Amino acid sequence: MNAVIAGISYRALLGRRRIWLLVLLPVVLIGLAVLVRMISGGSERIAVDFMQKFALGTILPLLGLIAGTGVIAPEIDDGTIVHLLSKPISRPVVAQTKFLVASSVLALFAAVPTLVAAYLLVGFESGIAYGFAVGALAGGLAYAALFMLLGVLTRHAVTVGIAYALIWEGVVGNFVPGARRYSIQQWAQTVADQVSSSSFLSSDLTIGFAATALLLITAGAVLWAGQRLRTFSLTGDE
């Protein structure tokens, strides 16, 4: 953890135009939760469905993508990462710091609004709100780590990231049940299911598998990103 790097990353993430997208998504989430509440009147089934499809299925991957790639990809794009890497700071520490920044931003812009949205839908009934907030936090950490790693690995990190989130988790996951085992979204849902006691929320995976997978992906991605930064070579823009 390095305070200066954290400060720079926060400024890159929260300054300028990126912040608008980071604010817009939770606002839409909470606004829609209010709308759904007004129309459906606090039905638990609809609330769970809304949280699964919209909060965990749409908003969380998007925020993860923006925060995860946002902490490192612009610096690589600009070439300013060279100044950072030429300082006597361990590269794994750079990666870990940037991961912590992305996760704290996701906790604030993804997990907290998820809690608020679920509370607006059903209150604290059968632990749905806590469940989804914890699920969003766990999923957010994994997304942050994975997308940060992508940012280090490729110039097209955002495109590869949306292809994973949209096509693999969305389309393939809907048609091929086996693909669901390897999806952060499903792992986050499993965590939410574990915390909540609602009968409308069910998951195909066991909590042991999901928690291990989340932990492995998060830790593995951060470590790999650190290792990758050690042998980083800055290639020109095509």
Add this chain to the structure above:
Amino acid sequence: MSEPTGVIHDIGYRHYDGVRLGRRHATVALAVHSLRGIFGLGRTIRAKIIPFLIVGVMMLPAVVSIAVMALLRQKVMAYTSYGSIMQAVLAVFLAAQSPYIVAPDLRFRVLPLYLSRPVTLWDYVGAKLAAMITAMFLLLAVPLTVLYIGELVVDLPDPVKTGNYLAAMAGAAVSALLLSCIGVAIASFTPRRGLGVASVIAFYLLTSAVSTLVSATMESVNNYTASGWALMINPFFLVDAAVHVGLFGADASSPVVYPSGGGAVALQLLLVVVLIALSVIALVTRYRKAAAR
């Protein structure tokens, strides 16, 4: 008297006195260059991977359908539902490639250089839009045409659905126009490619998720009119309702019934036109500002 110290050498500089091809030629050249760039032609091999992968995925249902038609002798899907089924892939292509055609020029502030030539601001914006529209149209029209040729060759017992194919091609043109204008307009607001990709995909994911969600919620309280209109938030279903169903009378490709009737179709078409106009206005306003810096 001393020798001259500074000498201007005659290095044989010559004026260009050939034909000046002019503004239109420059605009066409810019459009063609942008179109080639969208598919990664004339760029590095790494820039070709993503567009050609997406083209491959778009061709997949057409190839599978032809195989099924040839082996099992039955139709798999209507032409008009091709775009709606593959909407996620089309959206990924739009998001991945529309920032490419606008972001670098904004980021390196080369707009004044373009505008110091006969090309005007409208020419520049028009060329960029034309390139993206053509790319999006090709992405959907080529698989449709391959599928149509396949149906002609396989020669099924029931008649060839030429009307449905033409409706799908018209829909492909309108959706390419609508999506490209919106996509390029959103992408032009940031000089960063990554953020541009994220913004465009956020637009698609939000509209599609919100429309499905609101539509399902309205349906659950038996408000079917509102449910149909909520689906119109998704641009793919808007074009499907306005062009395929409204103008050509094809079957809807969504599970929810669209708002129908002359008034509703007129309103949907108006919505398409207004969205395109707003995007173009936003784009030109953005470029006025960028050109002034």
